[in-house]
Amino acid sequence: MQHFFKLSLLSVALLGSQFASANEFWSQDRQWLLGDWNGERKQLEDQGYKFTTSIMSQAATNLAGGYNDDNTLENAGQLTLGATFDLNKIAGWENTTAAIMMTKRDGNSLTLERIKDPRSSALGNTQEIYGRGKIWRLTQAWVKTGFADNTVQFKIGRMGMSDDFNSSQCEFQNLLLCGGQLGKSIGSIWYNWPVGLWGANVKYQFAPEWTLGLGAYEVNPDNVKTQSDSDGFNLDMNNVEGATIPVELAWKPKLSMFDGLPGEYKLGALYSTAEAKDVKTTGKVHDGKQSFWLNAQQQLTQQGADPKRGLYVSFNGVINDKATTTVQSTQQIALWYKGPLENRPNDSVGFGLANYVVNERVQDRQISTNQSRGYDSYDAFASDYIPIQRDELNVELNYTYQWSPAVMLRPNLQYIHQPAGVKEVDDAWVAGLSMRVNF
Template identity: 30%
Template sequence: MPSASRITPALLLALASSTTLADDLMTRNTLTGDWGGLRHQLDEQGIKFTGDYSGETAYNADGGLHRSARYSQNLKLGVQFDLGKLYGLDNGGKVQLTVNDRRGNSASEDLVGNRLPIQENYGGLYTRLTELSYERTLFTPALNLKLGYMAMGNDLGGLDSGILCNFMNAGFCGHPLNMSGGSGWTNYPNAHLGVRVKYDLSPAWQLRVAAFNVDPESNGNSSRAWHLGPKHTTGTVVPVELVYKLSGALPGEYKLGYYYDSSDVKRIGSDKQVSGRDGHYLLVDQAVWTSSSSEGRSLHAFGQYSATSAAASPFSKWYGAGVVLYKPFEGRPRDTVALGYGRAVPNPRSRDVQQDAAAAAGVAYPNLDSAEQLIELSYGYQATPWLTLRPDVQYIIEPGAFSGDNIDNALVLGLQVKATF
């Protein structure tokens, strides 16, 4: 039998090794680390690998349709090729390749019956190509060009600061949903062929213009998951966005946008076609307070307004507002507390169609509010540099505003988990 003097050094060495590994796991920037130096070496040579996971669990505690829980997840893997580093080219540009996979079930569809997705990562439950693009500056450093197969929402329609993704509901996280609900606008992971141009008018002002193919049959269609070319083009959507970024002690970001979709679509409540759909939006992220005694602690206020085509969009207006507190506690420099309110307004034409259908069927139409409303409170706990845990509470008012169903207000408890590979 081995003596205690032989066991103790081996045991101590094993404990020291495991402790070192645990410490490294808690402090590294990504879950998989530097791959023994290979990842950094490839990055220096011009090949950068990225990956992340998000899982969202939502439990309907009161109201809605059913008491139960639903889980959805999103897995994204990408690689970027810096052609300047790889081939020694001057301003060679970058190629981005991204693959996405989504699985799970919807709390909104199964448990609550509301329009604004409770889990922002639900939808398109299959593996797909989400980006194959080429980007470079052109003629001058102030002009940036990007073209290929990509989602419009990657570059337009959202706040660059990322403040809105301190929430779990898709009504806040990302972009106003009536853009994609009432035109050919596409948000991640739906991608189409297009081109985007950014031009720096000054250090504070930037103009963004793009043009994307509109192909509604490819959205959420698993048979088109790896097809870059359109199948049934209906038109082109052209967004124009003016961006202003305020610097200083209280920084801010302001976006004013307009888009036009040339597609012909059916007018709501009529058999006639309407030519062209358009919309406009205003997005704001403004710091309103920073701590003089604790670096990094600040309070930001955000606002969203978006309006779409009255003739053809079932989702006519969106209003959103809220606040996010960064570094809520001295010992938690990367945590956040977020509180938001949103109001999604159905198109009155859609309500008239529902009322007429109910009358024709001899069914009483419920007395509903004019909009679905959302109140959301979340806490972003940065467990490690690569892992975020976000407990979340959502209160949904008038969940049946879009469906025309009389559904009780719902209280939803959630947890979002995000990990960077």
Template identity: 35%
Template sequence: MRGRAFGAWVLAWALLCAGPASAAETKMPPGLSGGWGGMRGFLYELGVAIQVRYVTELAFNARGGKGHALRQAGQLDVGLGLDMEKLAGLEGGTFQFTFTHRNGNNLNADMALGNLQLVQEVYGRGNVGRLTQLWWDQLFWGERVHLKLGRMTVGEDSADFPCDFQNLSFCGAQPGNIVGNYWFNWPVSQWSTRLRVDLAKVAYVQLAAYEMNPRNLEEGFYLGRFSGATGVMLPLELGWNPKFHGDRLEGLYKVGVWYDTSNAPDVLLAGVERDGRYGIYFVARQQLTHVAGVENKAQGLNVFARLTHTDQDTSTQDGQYTLGLGYTGVFGRADDDVGFALGATHTNGRYVTAQRQKQAEGSDTPIPRTEYLGELYYSLHATPWLVLRPNLQYIRPGGDEDARNILVLGLKGALTL
């Protein structure tokens, strides 16, 4: 498979496994099961990439909630990537199929932590199997134009961000963290298309269209719902991928807006429907230092910043802001890294007013507020196919203003089979 097309497939898996990866990577991903007597590498050279991964996240609330408990959540992913140029002579064509199955329990709910963001980001959307990817990506005009069609998740192309951390605030496409009722991140897919045009070597513009269909949240494996759509979501993104200091310090900067044509209820005014939903996001990642003479070009210090704003008419949470840094190559281990991040999820003031009105009428509904948190992790790349990531999360919960502050001890693991 050509470097760019195949690298995009590898990167999608790397985001699940919570590890840095380059979009230009061309080596076959390693696995616990080895090379299958040479068959795995043979298929790979033919353009057939088979990948199986399991991600698990343990979380224990040492403080906060109604008690103390240890909970596990996990996800199995089985994927097939095809380079259609090698297989069938179709230049620039790539096919991707991915099946996911989630399992486990949610510490947030089981211990009534009262927070807005999951402390186990891999949990959610039901303990069921799903068709997560079924798409064709085609390159045109000297690989400057990318047209993608099929079933895909919004966050794999728009506002995409790796899941190095265990708290959902720092994982995946940020808009899906606060308006997940219609921006569907992994593993929920929908019928969609994305057109990306590379304006220059380091810049691009892309426009996508996603069918907004609440039925996609129904639990169960299916090829796609063909009825029930409420509208179309249109994200527009501009990206800049510069390299500084002699191409040693790579950065990635994105700004995007989206508009969903679906009607949605007003969060304050009962019975009022709003025409459309919208928002804006910004993502920045930058490597700040470089270690000369090492094989892993990612070694050094890097930082990231993200922010998302949504409309206040229809969103219960109207903003999320995160800032973090990491260092790769700690303790003399080339691939090990440490990361630290701070974040805030802002609750829409109009929604808070609505909840206070309900409480005044006798309801026992909790009153939300802004959620603040921090997370620290160490990532041990024990083998090429096993990553272990202990982490510590401290949270001032935002789902209930009366909830106690939370301390969570976590462990994230990713195994490539």
């Protein structure tokens, strides 16, 4: 419970300092927790150098249900160190930006410790920042430049794929409700934050409201190794198995049907040239695999004169290759209201649902394997029994308390139906608390 007490004490300190002045440590106007370095930080940004340091912590405790209902609390953490360089200001290179970012993850997952049957592969996670190893990683190291009045943008270097394709809002602690979905359902070829990989992409704004993007990224299993910090800084391409090629069409209507409020709609597809194993037939290999997706985000209402306050909605849907992918499809819908209180314009209330559907061909393989071992029904104790996976539904209700640009707290309540897609495991209730501090 040590992590929980630390987070609770921090919450009390924040609430107790509500009336701090703008120059004090816990001021609601404070951009960074460690301040502006006597004005030097702002001066560096004006010169083209922007530095970021942040810590994200996500605690979760099981209230009821799950595979093991013994109550515990697990905390996952992430440290991020980064810098962005405006090369127009620094070197006179017009429309050119560079960035470098390193991350370190640590902690444990409540889903792995209590929620899912340990014999099943995980689908969701109650803490979205858990995963890809407790190591340092070079998450970003790229350069982006624009041509033709910046209507064409070219980016190359080390990056995550959802930085530029299948990206979406993250207003939740639950993994299935946070950001793009491809890295959660085809993680063997699509790498999200914090994994960085060699890639390049080009975006062409061919009309004021329309942009077409095309990318190419390495498929290299060395990038997701987690044995040591050196694995997180692997820069060679010795074991590249192919390339993942995404294409995405994005529409940002200037005048939407919702009183002209902003929105973005994206339709995309990918093809991977890396060989992929068939999920049902042992030994069968396919030349590649493909996926399709739809992302939509729309502001529905505006509260008062503040253009950012109001109700937002997002939808994310993915259809994966049935021959080679365990998770055949995902659906996610989320609503959040920003600025629910007049004196808290940057707070928000969020509610979301996310569903992951396991491929029926995977279920057939699991059933036949169990039958070959003499099992005709769920066995809670046999170590060689493989639980049959179907679909998993995740629900989250939260309140985001944005004390200042430097400090965010997000208490949340989560419900997981059929953890890891196993209907014999009790539905679980989880209480969580996310905290982000920008230094």
